[in-house]
Every structure is written in structure tokens, then in C-alpha cells.
Amino acid sequence: MNPLLPEAVQQNLVLASRSPRRIDILTGLDFEFEVLPAHDHVEDSAACDDPFERAVVRARLKAEDVALRRPRATVIGADTVVIVDGQVLEKPADDDEAFGFLKTLSGREHIVVTGLAIRRESDGFALSAKEETRVLFRELAETDVRLYVASGEGRDKAGSYAVQGLGAGLVRSIDGCFYNVVGFPVSLFFDLLRKVPLLP
Numbered sequence: 123m124n125p126l127l128p129e130a131v132q133q134n135l136v137l138a139s140r141s142p143r144r145i146d147i148l149t150g151l152d153f154e155f156e157v158l159p160a161h162d163h164v165e166d167s168a169a170c171d172d173p174f175e176r177a178v179v180r181a182r183l184k185a186e187d188v189a190l191r192r193p194r195a196t197v198i199g200a201d202t203v204v205i206v207d208g209q210v211l212e213k214p215a216d217d218d219e220a221f222g223f224l225k226t227l228s229g230r231e232h233i234v235v236t237g238l239a240i241r242r243e244s245d246g247f248a249l250s251a252k253e254e255t256r257v258l259f260r261e262l263a264e265t266d267v268r269l270y271v272a273s274g275e276g277r278d279k280a281g282s283y284a285v286q287g288l289g290a291g292l293v294r295s296i297d298g299c300f301y302n303v304v305g306f307p308v309s310l311f312f313d314l315l316r317k318v319p320l321l322p
């Protein structure tokens with residue numbers, strides 16, 4: 123159990139994600155939790171025209187989907203997007219798209235937005251918020267981009283890179299929460315979890 127929060131708040135935590143990064147972060151923070159991903163169609167069905175709200179909408183839907191299966195659990199939903207010039211860069215469909223994403227980000231600043239949602243079906247508790255972090259990339263040579271894409275590290279990640287891995291070499295600076303860029307803003311998570319009421 124994490125010593126910074128009451129044990130009663132941490133009981134029956136469920137992460138509605140199969141993301142290895144989110145699992146590693148929560149594990150490293152000494153939380154005990156179950157991993158139960160939301161159904162794939164939930165993310166695909168989320169519609170939101172505002173790129174800065176899309177991650178929050180998806181996080182809510184993921185948490186709701188799992189909370190219906192675990193009504194007494196405190197379910198955590200999360201979703202991350204990369205935004206540049208109002209365009210959302212999702213997970214790349216293939217290496218060609220990943221190459222295009224990274225060329226677009228080269229030498230430029232973009233915004234990483236992660237939506238977090240916490241939901242418990244048994245008492246109707248629901249809370250969500252988002253974290254925004256600005257990331258500036260180095261000017262990338264085409265060879266660097268091709269070598270990074272070939273590594274495969276960014277294939278399942280928004281914007282096609284992992285800041286906690288080889289992708290750190292693409293980044294010049296980060297303004298804001300580092301863990302948000304990884305995909306799970308820790309400080310925001312603690313803020314939300316502290317607001318979860320205890321079950322009677």
C-alpha cells in the first residue's frame with residue numbers, strides 16, 4: 123500500500139488499461155491494483171471534436187466500461203494524446219505514419235494531454251481531469267527518425283515516441299509533468315484519489 127494515502131481509499135483499485143507504462147508507474151508507487159482493460163470498442167467509439175478534451179472523454183468511457191463490471195471497485199481510466207497545431211497524433215497505424223508523425227514534431231513544440239478518470243459504480247462517484255505538458259523536440263535528421271522508427275519503440279504510443287526510453291534522445295526540453303508525457307500524470311492522480319469518498 124502507498125503510505126501517502128489511507129488504505130481504505132486504496133482498496134479495490136482497478137486500472138482500466140493494459141499499458142505497460144501505466145502499470146509500471148502504479149506498481150512503482152506501491153499501489154496494489156487489478157488490471158482490467160476496457161473493451162477495445164470503447165476507445166474507438168469516443169467522439170470529441172475538441173482535441174484537448176478527447177483524452178478526458180476516452181478516460182471517462184474506459185473507467186465507466188470497467189466500473190460496470192466491477193461496481194464496488196475504484197476504477198482508474200486514462201488516455202493520452204499528442205497535439206500539434208490543433209492536430210491530434212494518435213498511436214501510429216504503421217511505421218510510415220510513425221515516420222510522418224516524428225517529422226512533423228521535429229524541431230517543434232507539441233502538447234501532451236492525458237485524461238484521468240476515477241469511477242465507482244456502487245455509489246455513483248465519478249471524477250475526471252486532464253494534465254497538459256509542453257514538449258520541444260530537437261531538429262531531427264531523417265536518418266535519426268528512420269533509426270528510431272525501426273527500433274519499434276513508438277509503435278503503440280501517442281505521437282510515436284516514448285520519452286522514458288530511446289525517445290528521450292528526441293527531446294530538447296519538457297515544460298510540465300514528465301509522467302504525463304509517459305502517459306500517467308502522478309500528481310494529478312494523487313489529487314483525484316484523495317477526493318474518493320470511503321464506502322460505508
